[in-house]
Amino acid sequence: MKLGGILFKSVEDKTPPSIDTDLQHFAEDTKILGAVVPPIFQNSLFVFDTYEEFSSGMAGLSKDQEKYYYSRISNPSMAVAEKKIAHLEHTDRAKVFGSGMAAVSCAIMSCVHQDAHVVAVDTCYSNTRQMLQDYLPKFGVKSTFVEGSCSEEVIDNFTPETKLIVLESPSTFFFKLQDLETICKAAKAKKITTMIDNSYSTPIFQTPADFGVDLIVHSATKYLAGHSDITAGVICGPESHMANLIQNEVVIYGSALAPFPAWLLTRGMRTLKLRMKQHELAGNFVAEYLQDSPLVDRVHHVGLASFPQKDLYRKQMSGSGGLISFEPKFQTLEEVTRFINALELFQIGVSWGGFESLVVGAVSQPLGYQEKRWVIRLYCGLEGPEDLVADLETAFKMVGE
Numbered sequence: 001m002k003l004g005g006i007l008f009k010s011v012e013d014k015t016p017p018s019i020d021t022d023l024q025h026f027a028e029d030t031k032i033l034g035a036v037v038p039p040i041f042q043n044s045l046f047v048f049d050t051y052e053e054f055s056s057g058m059a060g061l062s063k064d065q066e067k068y069y070y071s072r073i074s075n076p077s078m079a080v081a082e083k084k085i086a087h088l089e090h091t092d093r094a095k096v097f098g099s100g101m102a103a104v105s106c107a108i109m110s111c112v113h114q115d116a117h118v119v120a121v122d123t124c125y126s127n128t129r130q131m132l133q134d135y136l137p138k139f140g141v142k143s144t145f146v147e148g149s150c151s152e153e154v155i156d157n158f159t160p161e162t163k164l165i166v167l168e169s170p171s172t173f174f175f176k177l178q179d180l181e182t183i184c185k186a187a188k189a190k191k192i193t194t195m196i197d198n199s200y201s202t203p204i205f206q207t208p209a210d211f212g213v214d215l216i217v218h219s220a221t222k223y224l225a226g227h228s229d230i231t232a233g234v235i236c237g238p239e240s241h242m243a244n245l246i247q248n249e250v251v252i253y254g255s256a257l258a259p260f261p262a263w264l265l266t267r268g269m270r271t272l273k274l275r276m277k278q279h280e281l282a283g284n285f286v287a288e289y290l291q292d293s294p295l296v297d298r299v300h301h302v303g304l305a306s307f308p309q310k311d312l313y314r315k316q317m318s319g320s321g322g323l324i325s326f327e328p329k330f331q332t333l334e335e336v337t338r339f340i341n342a343l344e345l346f347q348i349g350v351s352w353g354g355f356e357s358l359v360v361g362a363v364s365q366p367l368g369y370q371e372k373r374w375v376i377r378l379y380c381g382l383e384g385p386e387d388l389v390a391d392l393e394t395a396f397k398m399v400g401e
Contacts, residue, residue, distance in 0.1 A: 027083035100219025103233030184212030222353025279322030
């Protein structure tokens with residue numbers, strides 16, 4: 001039964017519904033002509049009956065989520081996805097973008113200015129690092145990169161100019177965790193904004209706002225949408241920050257998500273919890289197989305019993321996803337190439353989060369490593385876990401030939 005726009009189990013029982021129910025129905029109160037699925041508002045602009053209404057709409061554009069003016073900024077199809085994601089992430093508001101990197105860029109730009117300083121995790125997403133390390137310095141913004149698993153290291157790099165901390169827990173390729181609560185508590189005391197990329201966990205497995213994180217970004221291309229048919233991003237955060245971000249970065253950069261992919265994003269989220277559980281099952285199954293392989297030196301996966309930050313994992317997360325990386329004993333380009341080319345179910349491609357399993361390889365040397373190492377990243381899709389292991393076994397045999 002709906003009470004005040006919120007779906008409750010009954011009039012007597014005011015217990016909020018489960019996340020399963022919210023994924024299906026939250027923010028979808030309005031049924032147009034009885035349609036069970038919200039329609040696509042495939043229009044570029046909105047018209048008003050009077051100039052007074054137009055002026056009022058313009059004045060409240062960044063604050064009122066129910067007023068629409070121009071689809072470059074807001075649209076009802078976008079609003080459904082935004083309200084649903086904000087609710088799942090336990091934040092006041094969300095804004096969807098045309099890509100995950102658009103969301104990351106707008107979030108960072110909303111926090112920094114000339115001579116500002118950023119502290120970031122060394123193993124954050126490569127294009128996020130590229131922006132911080134190579135692009136922003138020409139505007140006078142400096143960044144310090146830290147390994148991240150030691151909270152004191154992060155905090156010790158705060159300076160009077162620090163305006164933003166960029167977290168990614170688990171981080172890209174090596175899946176290291178940061179102690180969100182400890183870092184955020186120290187940041188708030190210094191009035192420093194914290195931002196995290198939560199693409200790996202989604203709100204199914206981690207809600208960073210509960211630990212004090214200010215801004216949460218996603219590459220919604222991945223798990224949130226889940227079907228490898230759109231590119232999208234999202235920023236979630238407090239009303240005060242989001243209203244300002246919409247008035248500035250969203251309006252100026254023009255990177256908001258279009259109506260049709262926003263509708264597809266909402267559609268994809270209906271199966272999010274079901275898919276995440278299947279990815280977790282497959283990821284753990286494959287990671288355990290890799291851990292026992294004589295051709296593997298080290299497996300990086302938060303779901304393993306041997307994961308070195310297991311206590312922090314249990315505190316912050318309720319599950320692991322389908323992303324795994326491992327360092328093979330074979331470390332030549334020729335051997336790595338032979339292994340990857342021998343895979344069939346694991347297709348060669350960037351990104352992840354869809355139905356299909358993927359593989360990429362990279363030479364990396366994160367902080368703490370004495371030398372560069374080949375690291376192979378696997379993404380376990382929705383295929384049978386036993387079939388994925390059989391695919392890996394065949395490829396490992398090819399390396400020895």
